Amino acid sequence: MKEEIELKRVVDEQCALEFVDLPRQLDPKILKCKNLEEKNTILGAKLRQKSGPEDCNKSLFVELNKKCKESESLKAVNALLMEQIDLQHPPATPLTVLQSHQPVPDTTLANKYEDLLVVHEDVKKKLIAKEDFESHSK
Numbered sequence: 001m002k003e004e005i006e007l008k009r010v011v012d013e014q015c016a017l018e019f020v021d022l023p024r025q026l027d028p029k030i031l032k033c034k035n036l037e038e039k040n041t042i043l044g045a046k047l048r049q050k051s052g053p054e055d056c057n058k059s060l061f062v063e064l065n066k067k068c069k070e071s072e073s074l075k076a077v078n079a080l081l082m083e084q085i086d087l088q089h090p091p092a093t094p095l096t097v098l099q100s101h102q103p104v105p106d107t108t109l110a111n112k113y114e115d116l117l118v119v120h121e122d123v124k125k126k127l128i129a130k131e132d133f134e135s136h137s138k
Helices: 002-050 053-088 095-099 107-137
Strands: none
Touching: 053 107
């Protein structure tokens, strides 16, 4: 029992000595951390200088050009598709016939006409929005 008490006392003394020594061991780590924070601040400032607004504007300009080219190619594809539709389908029933509630000889033709009319209106809206965007971006 005395040995256990003595052993506990020795262990307690060693723990107390190590505990007292902890701040001394911590000081270099704190100094290293402060040095790294300073370097990080300096590197952050350098990075902000290198990638200023001009770089951002350049990348946005590149993206805008890509989107414009994509829009132009979509216009060309749309024109080709419209030509193909014109070649594949007979002339559509005039809108006045549909609005006057006169019977249409083929209901599938009326459905196709309505579908094309919806697609046409959609394309017109997109084209107007694109033209507005292009005129505002110049």
